Amino acid sequence: MVRFIATLAALPAALAIPFTINPYNSIWDHNVRPYKAPGPNDSRGPCPMLNTLANHGYLPHDGRNIERQVLFDALSEHVGIEQSSVETAMANAIILCNFQTGQDCGTTLKNLTLLALPHAFEHDHSFSRGDYKPAWIASPEDFDDNKNFNASIFQTSLDVLEGSSHMNYQQMNQVRLQREALSKQDTYPGWFEESKAIQEFEAGFIFGVMGDFNLPNYISNPQVKVEWWKYWFTxxxxxxxxxxxxxxxxxxxxxxxxxSSRLLAARVTSTPSPLVSGAIGPAVAPVTLPAQVNTITYQLPTGTPYVGPIATEKGLGHNNGNGLFKREPEAQATPAPSAGFVPMNPYAQTLAFSDIAKQQARASARMGLI
Ligand code: HEM
Structure with missing residues (x-):
């Protein structure tokens, strides 16, 4: 034994180094990297997944100069999202980059923060972010944080689930309606725009990455494991x-x-108010998911996991001195927001500069800013 150890010690360092152990290596992902919190100069945006990829170093940790192909590869390798799912989204992110920088961004998204431009790609009634102009801002020119995770807002999404361990399509549609109702109630008069199709696409992403693969019928009828979703967003x-x-x-x-079409078509059991007309009911006929594939087996990671920081409400959310999310009575008198107008879905339709300008002008006009 002593001779064996001595022989090992004598091995050149170059031979020993390749055997580093990563507790997260699984048959699905051999290059897992631990979370590292963003620093004060790192760029982060309103997308929980792009922020997450940057936090793990699967995208540049500073959240800047993200190459199109690097993003596609990171999504495919680490979260199982294929390029076809995000091709249009990435094209629109670049258009937004051109729009805001006044330069040709080429194939490089300059930073994650620029995605927060309101009523462009970013939208109201998010699951975990505030709206840009809520009821409590002091004047129409003022604005609030629409970019960072907000624990209080996310809790209003989770509340709908009443402690369920899993979330099906119907429950997710109910969450979406709850978020719409609260956002419409808490909006600065004139600001709110319903963005149903965009949000349900994002909800589709949640089912895509946080669906519980240990459940039967995972392929044909995925259900989100709520504690995974909560951990990821938080x-x-x-x-x-x-x-x-x-x-x-x-x-x-x-x-x-x-x-996303099955989500929108899922019949809800209660209807929060206020909602815009058309918020309930299928927007498109539901398409079915691929049939169950029975041959798939999954291997769970082994080893001691690292512990990510758990966000608390401290420092998150808007505090106007009177507590979080004070509601102003005049917000109830919001003018009809969206009659006949449906914002573009940046995951499925290519935006032009004029589309972005038009969407922004609509809200500004309603608020009397232009
Ligand atoms: C190029 C690709 C992508 C771009 C440019 C992008 C951009 C965005 C933006 C601008 C938002 C904010 C919308 C809002 O106001 O709530 C958002 C939200 C979101 N994104 Fe992404 N995203 C991309 C890919 C993904 C992927 C691959 C996933 C998950 C697999 C994802 C999951 C989500 C979710 C769940 C939300 C909603 C957050 C909430 O409502 O609080 N995104 N994304």
Missing amino acids: NEALPYELGWHRPEPKKDVNFLLSA
Whole structure:
């Protein structure tokens, strides 16, 4: 034994180094990297997944100069989202980059923060972010944080689930309606715009990456494991330590379109108010997901997981001195926001500069700013 150890010690360092152990290596993802919190100069935006990828170093950790192909590869390798799912979104991110920088961004998204431009790609009634102009701003020119995770807002999404361990399409549609109702109630008069199709596409992403692959019928009827979803959004980290790993099979654009149309078509059991007309009811006929594939087996990660920081309400959310999310009575008198107008869906339709300008001008006009 002593001779064996001595022989090992004598091995050149170059031979010993390749055997570093990463506790998260699984058959699905061999290059797992631990979470590292963003620093004060790192750029982050309103997308929980892009922030997460940057926090793990799967995208540049500073959240800047993100190459199109680097993003596609990171999504495919680490969260099982295929290029077809995000091709249009990435094209629109670049258009937004051109729009805001006045330069040709080429194939490089200059930073994650520029995605927060309101009523462009970013929209109202998010699951975990505030709206740009809520009721409590002091004047129409003022604005609030529409970019960072907000624990209080996310809690209003989770409240709908009443402690369920899993979320199906119907529950998610109910969450969406709750967020719409609260956002419409708390909006600065004239600001609110309903963005149903965009939000349901994002909800499709949640089903795509946080669907519980341990449940039967995972392929044909995925259900989100709520503790994974909560961990992901709250920490902006992937929930490896909760037994999550990159899902298989990878999710393509057909999965997302199918999931989002089934979400929108899922019949809800109660209807919060106020809602815009048309908020309830299918926007498109539901498409079905691919049939169950029975041959797939999953391997859970082993080893001791790292612990990501758990965000608390401290420092998150808007505090106007009177507590979070004070409601102003005049917000109830919001003018009809969206009659006959449907904002572009940047995951499925290519934006032109004129579309962005038009969407922004609508809200500004309603508020009397132009
Ligand atoms: C190029 C690709 C992508 C771009 C440019 C992008 C951009 C955005 C933007 C601008 C938002 C803010 C919308 C809002 O106001 O709520 C958003 C939200 C969101 N994104 Fe992404 N995203 C991309 C890919 C993804 C992927 C691959 C996932 C997950 C697999 C994802 C998950 C989400 C979710 C769940 C939300 C909603 C957050 C909330 O409502 O609080 N995104 N994304």
